[in-house]
Amino acid sequence: MPASQALILFNPAAGRQPRRRARQVRILAAALRAGGWTVEIEPTAAQGDAGRHTRAAAQRGLDVVIGCGGDGTLQQIAQALVEAQLAGGRAPLLAVAPPWGTANTFACTLGCPNLPRAAARWLLRAQPRAMPVGELEAAGGARTYFLSVGSAGYDASIVHSVRGAVKRKWGKLAFAAAAATHWRQYFPAPLAITADGRTSRADGVMLGLTRFYGGRLRLGRPGPDGALALALHGAPRTLAVQGLALLTVGLEHAPGVERLRRPEVAIPTPGIPLEVDGEPAGFTPARLKLSDQKLRVLARPAA
Numbered sequence: 293m294p295a296s297q298a299l300i301l302f303n304p305a306a307g308r309q310p311r312r313r314a315r316q317v318r319i320l321a322a323a324l325r326a327g328g329w330t331v332e333i334e335p336t337a338a339q340g341d342a343g344r345h346t347r348a349a350a351q352r353g354l355d356v357v358i359g360c361g362g363d364g365t366l367q368q369i370a371q372a373l374v375e376a377q378l379a380g381g382r383a384p385l386l387a388v389a390p391p392w393g394t395a396n397t398f399a400c401t402l403g404c405p406n407l408p409r410a411a412a413r414w415l416l417r418a419q420p421r422a423m424p425v426g427e428l429e430a431a432g433g434a435r436t437y438f439l440s441v442g443s444a445g446y447d448a449s450i451v452h453s454v455r456g457a458v459k460r461k462w463g464k465l466a467f468a469a470a471a472a473t474h475w476r477q478y479f480p481a482p483l484a485i486t487a488d489g490r491t492s493r494a495d496g497v498m499l500g501l502t503r504f505y506g507g508r509l510r511l512g513r514p515g516p517d518g519a520l521a522l523a524l525h526g527a528p529r530t531l532a533v534q535g536l537a538l539l540t541v542g543l544e545h546a547p548g549v550e551r552l553r554r555p556e557v558a559i560p561t562p563g564i565p566l567e568v569d570g571e572p573a574g575f576t577p578a579r580l581k582l583s584d585q586k587l588r589v590l591a592r593p594a595a
Contacts, residue, residue: 296355297330298387301342301369303361304335313392316408317360320389323412329356336365346372349384356385356590358415362393367438367569374425374437374585387590389415394467394507395570397440401502403592418590424501424518427583428568431576438568439587441505442580444559445496446527447471448567449478467506471535475528483561483576485523488553495527497557498543499580505538506570512544512551519555519582524548556581 302317321331336342346357346369357373359366369386376383389411391399405411428436436442450470482493498511500520505511514520524534526548537546544551557580564576 296385297353298324298332298356298358299345299349299354299384300331300333300358300360301345301365302333302335303342303365303393304337313360316390316392320360320408320412323409324415327412327416329416336361340368342368343372346384347376350376350381353382354384356387358387358389360389360392363395363397363440363569364571365393366398367436367571370425370439370587371437373587374583377585377587383588385420385588385590387415387418396507397502397504397569400504400508401440402589414592415590418592420588421591422586423589423591424514425583425585425587426499426501426519426568427581427585428566428573429579429581430574431578436568436573437583437585438501440502440569441498441500441511442566442568442573443496443498444483444564444566444576444578444580445481445494445498445524446475446478446531447496447498448565448572449481450474451567451570452565452572475531479528481564483559483564486558486560487521487523487556492523494523494525494550496524497559497580498522498524499555499557499582501582503542505543509538510540510542511538512542515555517555517582520544521552521555521557521580523550523552523557525550 321333324331334345342365349357357369359369373383388399389404390406405414426438426442428442453470485494500511503513512520530548534546537543559576559578566573
């Protein structure tokens with residue numbers, strides 16, 4: 293990657309050990325500057341800051357926005373970049389380094405190293421690639437864009453139930469504990485879906501843009517369009533075996549999981565929890581789909 297003007301957006305609340313993370317961000321910036329880049333660091337202090345700083349970076353004509361945080365921080369950056377594209381502006385490249393959030397699904401997909409100097413070397417060699425984007429359209433027409441996974445149903449209800457302080461303290465264990473107990477109060481919660489030209493019922497819906505879920509859990513293999521749409525059936529009876537599939541062969545191969553032909557699902561049933569990239573995203577009715585937009589992302593260098 294040629295010398296660039298870059299903005300590092302650092303979420304101090306992502307993951308654990310915030311003091312150590314702040315020091316590592318400075319090491320990352322110094323290594324990028326040694327490689328010829330001009331680098332600024334901007335911490336995010338409140339919800340929406342990552343998007344606000346990204347929009348400002350686009351207006352200033354910066355080349356790269358680097359997200360140092362979790363999937364939620366990256367989703368805010370992606371949202372602002374897509375909106376810049378739709379407005380006809382020039383959107384900076386999206387970069388991820390290092391993966392310091394709770395799950396880091398998108399960072400796992402890109403293969404970015406965890407240590408700051410290694411991440412800097414990776415970024416200096418990385419090349420732009422157009423990557424697919426998911427879209428959650430609410431009933432009122434508002435659109436939320438995401439990079440990894442959007443879903444409706446039980447897993448989204450778990451995301452809604454895990455509060456920020458608990459998430460920061462316990463990380464993935466907080467979600468595992470919620471998954472082990474939350475189903476008793478959630479089910480039954482069937483939802484109507486319209487997909488592949490027909491209306492049916494399911495217990496949940498997932499739209500993935502990577503083969504990973506919740507970090508390095510295995511969702512399945514996206515199709516040629518870059519997306520994987522799944523309808524989940526048989527809960528709560530099938531939850532344990534579907535959880536095992538996430539750890540092994542991939543959720544798409546589990547009993548009770550239907551792979552949809554087209555990456556677009558309408559969910560008219562009201563009141564079902566929604567999530568995108570591991571963050572709460574309201575409630576149905578809504579539509580999950582592969583967006584017409586793509587984002588330019590700094591991705592793994594060619595071998």
